[in-house]
Amino acid sequence: MTTNQTQPVRVSIVEDDDRIRNMFIILLEGAPGFRCVSGYSNAEDAITDIPAKKPDIVLMDINLPGKNGIECMKAIREADPQILVVMLTVYEDNERIFESLAAGASGYLLKSTSPSVILESIHDVIDGGAPMSAQIARKVVHSFHTIQKDKHQNDLGSLTSREHEILTLLASGYMYKEIAGKLFIAKDTVKSHIRNIYEKLQVRTRTEAVIKYLDNN
């Protein structure tokens, strides 16, 4: 717990079960250093109101009726990426683990977790941690590795739009000067972009870049 305690941690909660939601609110309000700024029983209210409340962290039920918690989190973090979200679930839903974290969740807590651990976990998240059970952690790491593998085969996603534009022309057989002419920029600029493309794709020649481009298309 290295959190600066001069200001309480502002928490919002999105949970459709009134009993559970109120339990969390009472827990947070009764704990020193925590402030529960709002609670919602559905995704829509949360999405419209949370950006204005500016909580530090949101506890989000993953199984909301109607729009699910992952979609809700996406909407909130799109409006304000600084708001951290920890997903709540009653059981270890393997399939949504990666989906949530990939979509921007900072952690993952079982609702049955003891109050003290919940408070501790919130502090962990504020400090940059990512609370989750050991079993879930292993699965996440596994998923992450798989994703990393995919990402490496499909590196085109890391290219900027300009780079992608140039790579497309490169993969059409155009020379530097022709690309420069088409885009109304200098030949050296094209070269510069291509250098960056090569580094991102981990290749050394135009042919290797074209191969990667055509394969992932």
Place this chain on the structure above:
Amino acid sequence: MTTNQTQPVRVSIVEDDDRIRNMFIILLEGAPGFRCVSGYSNAEDAITDIPAKKPDIVLMDINLPGKNGIECMKAIREADPQILVVMLTVYEDNERIFESLAAGASGYLLKSTSPSVILESIHDVIDGGAPMSAQIARKVVHSFHTIQKDKHQNDLGSLTSREHEILTLLASGYMYKEIAGKLFIAKDTVKSHIRNIYEKLQVRTRTEAVIKYLDNN
């Protein structure tokens, strides 16, 4: 009819129907400038005997019992490619038109064709023509166009095995010297092959060649 008539045209016929076969034999023997050197009621006899008889032209029933006429023609022309073959059929069998001509047939006649036209057609074949009905001709041209289209999209077929080998390495991103090392040949030889590949594929750069290669794969 521009054929040199000093020597009669030597004809063999392969047709399982005795009545039809004899009709053709009588027609040919009774016509000046023609000589029927042999007749067969099955493919096997024709294949073993025709090369020795050395006819100028073979009239081949497309629907032979057992081994069909197309296979029979292939075997005969493999033994002696100078022997011309005209397929005989009772009806316009669309599907076998291209197959026969692609396999080396010089023409295509309906059995119901009048004797004078048959004799004329044989002379046409000897003179380098390709007798067939107008309807069949149109279908053949159509098939041919389709094939040509495929060939042009798939230009890789015109490459020699060595060229294909080199193009594969080229499309894997290897440089000339690396390809040379892998194939134990000189860098200039690789360059020479690649020059030929470029001409066959109608491209000017390695990238364009790679694009064509990857697309047709």
Place this chain on the structure above:
DNA sequence: CTGATAATCGCCCGTTAGGGTGATTTTTTT
């Protein structure tokens, strides 16, 4: 036997590509 094709290698020469290095400007993010 002769011609055609395939595979091999060499040399000259100009163009293109790619690495190194550095810089300016604009846009985005923090």
Place this chain on the structure above:
DNA sequence: AAAAAAATCACCCTAACGGGCGATTATCAG
């Protein structure tokens, strides 16, 4: 406002590429 990322341009230099032109050998079909 400050920092980071994206886009822009420039210069030097070596290696790779591609065209032109020619040549030898082996094989195979006519």
